[in-house]
Amino acid sequence: MKKWISILLALCLLLALAACGGAEQNTPAPTEAPAATEAPATEAPAAETPAPEEPALWTREGFFGDENEYMLSVTWMEDVEEPGWYVGCMLGEDWSEDSWGGILPQEGNSLKGALPTTGSRDPLTVTLTEEGADGLMMEVEGGETYHFTPRDIPKATIFVTINVEGGGIIDYAEGEEAPESAPEYPFQSAVINLAEPKIHTFAAWPKAGNLFVKWTKNGEDLSADAQITLLLDESADYIAVFEEDPDWQDPVLAHAGDYQCGRAHAQVTSFGEGRAFIVVEWGSSAWELTRWILVGELDTETGTIRYTDGTKSNLTYDDSGEATEEETVYTDGTGTIVFNGDGTFTWHEDQSGNGEDMVFERIPASGIDYLALVNKVNPLPEGWEDALETVATTNSVGESVEVEAKAYAAYERLKDDLEQNDGVYLELDSARRSVAAQQDIMDRFIEKYGADYAAKTVAQPGYSEHHTGLALDLYFKIRNEDGSFTDVYYNEDMEKEEYRGIWDAIHAKLPRYGFILRYLEGEEHITGYRYEPWHIRYVDSVSIAGEIMSQPGYTLEEYLAGKSAPEAEIDLSGSDLYTEQELTDAMLAIKCKFAAWGVCELHAIRYAGDEANSAENLEWLNTLNEGADYTQVAEFLMDFHTAPDAGGAWEQDLEYTDWQWWLARTQDGGWEIVTNGY
Numbered sequence: 001m002k003k004w005i006s007i008l009l010a011l012c013l014l015l016a017l018a019a020c021g022g023a024e025q026n027t028p029a030p031t032e033a034p035a036a037t038e039a040p041a042t043e044a045p046a047a048e049t050p051a052p053e054e055p056a057l058w059t060r061e062g063f064f065g066d067e068n069e070y071m072l073s074v075t076w077m078e079d080v081e082e083p084g085w086y087v088g089c090m091l092g093e094d095w096s097e098d099s100w101g102g103i104l105p106q107e108g109n110s111l112k113g114a115l116p117t118t119g120s121r122d123p124l125t126v127t128l129t130e131e132g133a134d135g136l137m138m139e140v141e142g143g144e145t146y147h148f149t150p151r152d153i154p155k156a157t158i159f160v161t162i163n164v165e166g167g168g169i170i171d172y173a174e175g176e177e178a179p180e181s182a183p184e185y186p187f188q189s190a191v192i193n194l195a196e197p198k199i200h201t202f203a204a205w206p207k208a209g210n211l212f213v214k215w216t217k218n219g220e221d222l223s224a225d226a227q228i229t230l231l232l233d234e235s236a237d238y239i240a241v242f243e244e245d246p247d248w249q250d251p252v253l254a255h256a257g258d259y260q261c262g263r264a265h266a267q268v269t270s271f272g273e274g275r276a277f278i279v280v281e282w283g284s285s286a287w288e289l290t291r292w293i294l295v296g297e298l299d300t301e302t303g304t305i306r307y308t309d310g311t312k313s314n315l316t317y318d319d320s321g322e323a324t325e326e327e328t329v330y331t332d333g334t335g336t337i338v339f340n341g342d343g344t345f346t347w348h349e350d351q352s353g354n355g356e357d358m359v360f361e362r363i364p365a366s367g368i369d370y371l372a373l374v375n376k377v378n379p380l381p382e383g384w385e386d387a388l389e390t391v392a393t394t395n396s397v398g399e400s401v402e403v404e405a406k407a408y409a410a411y412e413r414l415k416d417d418l419e420q421n422d423g424v425y426l427e428l429d430s431a432r433r434s435v436a437a438q439q440d441i442m443d444r445f446i447e448k449y450g451a452d453y454a455a456k457t458v459a460q461p462g463y464s465e466h467h468t469g470l471a472l473d474l475y476f477k478i479r480n481e482d483g484s485f486t487d488v489y490y491n492e493d494m495e496k497e498e499y500r501g502i503w504d505a506i507h508a509k510l511p512r513y514g515f516i517l518r519y520l521e522g523e524e525h526i527t528g529y530r531y532e533p534w535h536i537r538y539v540d541s542v543s544i545a546g547e548i549m550s551q552p553g554y555t556l557e558e559y560l561a562g563k564s565a566p567e568a569e570i571d572l573s574g575s576d577l578y579t580e581q582e583l584t585d586a587m588l589a590i591k592c593k594f595a596a597w598g599v600c601e602l603h604a605i606r607y608a609g610d611e612a613n614s615a616e617n618l619e620w621l622n623t624l625n626e627g628a629d630y631t632q633v634a635e636f637l638m639d640f641h642t643a644p645d646a647g648g649a650w651e652q653d654l655e656y657t658d659w660q661w662w663l664a665r666t667q668d669g670g671w672e673i674v675t676n677g678y
């Protein structure tokens with residue numbers, strides 16, 4: 001009897017799965033009793049099932065069993081997108097693992113196709129053919145052949161379905177026993193088939209963020225108590241109704257954020273339903289990173305997450321910082337994460353080799369855009385300095401350095417990794433400079449040397465990436481034989497050929513901690529700065545940093561230009577004068593400048609043709625930019641659309657076509673935008 005209930009449950013759940021086209025685990029079950037509740041009728045169900053539109057050759061349906069008491073059901077299913085023969089089977093004892101079910105297409109006089117499973121096993125590809133007068137044969141591709149004969153289902157005197165509407169689950173138990181948790185019923189469409197009246201207790205449990213409302217019986221209100229004890233003496237549908245709690249706040253959000261413990265970094269995010277998603281990463285050797293992914297529900301009273309099925313894997317990186325290999329260590333990790341209430345959490349990993357707990361400290365995050373572009377044409381975004389959270393530290397030469405908090409935490413891990421694994425000792429030269437401090441410098445220069453000189457020597461206040469707190473200028477120490485250190489601090493020293501290996505080691509590890517090298521060799525025309533091996537930029541994303549750093553010569557400007565105008569039509573054809581790379585560089589300079597306007601949508605950029613490189617135009621541009629010595633000219637045409645609220649000289653909400661961009665360069669120099677307009 002018990003087994004039959006299991007089979008019914010299994011088939012019923014498979015049917016429910018088929019009916020909602022492969023429901024996700026959290027999808028509330030359909031509020032109506034699943035189709036399988038009709039199935040146990042031993043009287044030929046065929047009489048009640050609507051006939052297929054075209055006469056099908058296949059007619060054999062019902063319940064079947066074989067010598068091992070493995071079970072098979074074949075049912076015509078109408079209430080699905082594509083009606084057809086639903087085949088469910090249970091080839092083993094454990095219905096949650098050994099059950100498969102799905103609609104099989106008819107092929108000749110057999111049913112043939114793949115049956116998915118709700119369990120973790122692979123789908124089965126089967127062929128079902130009629131055998132004998134009333135039997136069935138099922139051949140599993142690459143597996144066994146089964147011979148089934150018809151079976152009767154025990155007569156149901158009372159047939160009860162219990163179900164949920166909204167976010168909640170049901171526990172049920174027989175008689176006077178306490179309700180047992182039944183996590184194996186993922187869809188909460190349970191059927192209880194009773195041979196005689198029985199007392200049952202059902203308990204309705206809201207999921208996090210939901211409230212229990214009521215139990216209904218056959219659609220009528222039954223009880224507002226979450227736990228009900230019933231004498232089941234008639235067939236009925238019971239539904240536990242839940243609704244979303246409007247006052248509920250995800251308790252995980254209070255703990256969400258970035259944490260750090262030595263070289264290990266952890267990120268806590270909400271996974272919904274009061275569950276937390278935690279990723280812990282630890283650079284375990286020079287080219288290896290260990291990553292744990294842990295999911296568990298937060299117990300708000302104790303601040304504890306007890307996780308199961310945690311995964312741990314080792315990632316190997318190549319010299320360019322790209323992950324090349326992933327090796328799974330385990331997928332059944334267990335342990336606890338306890339939030340201590342002081343901004344830290346303690347991680348106990350049951351599988352930990354040394355059995356020691358790790359205490360992670362929260363990294364305060366700024367309310368800033370970690371991908372903001374600040375360069376010679378794009379100023380620091382408004383409100384930045386108010387939103388910025390910084391940390392101050394003192395470097396090896398005794399200077400105080402201020403860094404954005406998350407960037408600093410990432411820097412510490414980078415530094416630690418390089419010390420432990422590469423013998424490279426990083427130091428911070430300078431990081432954040434406020435706009436006011438830059439203005440001070442500017443004012444002093446103007447007073448001393450005049451405005452012209454100051455403009456050429458000092459970065460415009462507001463237009464330095466160092467304002468962001470995310471740009472770090474590095475230097476390093478060399479360890480001497482007696483254990484003392486020598487600072488390599490000055491730019492001209494750091495650039496010596498003998499230190500190239502040190503920079504290579506540093507640069508290779510940048511993306512793993514969310515950093516990029518900002519001013520690349522040969523990309524001055526885009527970044528506005530010559531190559532600086534020491535100037536790194538935090539972008540708060542390992543994957544974005546990896547994407548940028550894995551492509552030689554790919555700058556943040558290009559990455560952001562690509563992101564902001566993916567639809568723009570670019571036509572750089574038709575030049576015998578310039579290579580495609582030269583034209584691409586010029587086009588990107590235009591895109592960057594255009595992006596800084598901020599009020600327009602880019603539609604197209606076209607190279608205007610080699611005839612623009614005339615002596616006349618060259619003279620014109622050399623006149624426009626006093627003191628310039630341009631030798632070549634390139635013209636581009638742009639189409640764009642202004643925003644409805646575009647201000648200044650712009651016509652609002654208007655398509656501008658053939659907007660001209662005039663660029664020039666000196667022999668072997670980078671492109672400069674000299675002028676643009678109609």
Ligand SMILES: [Zn+2]
Binds near residue numbers: 471535
């Ligand atoms: Zn710098």
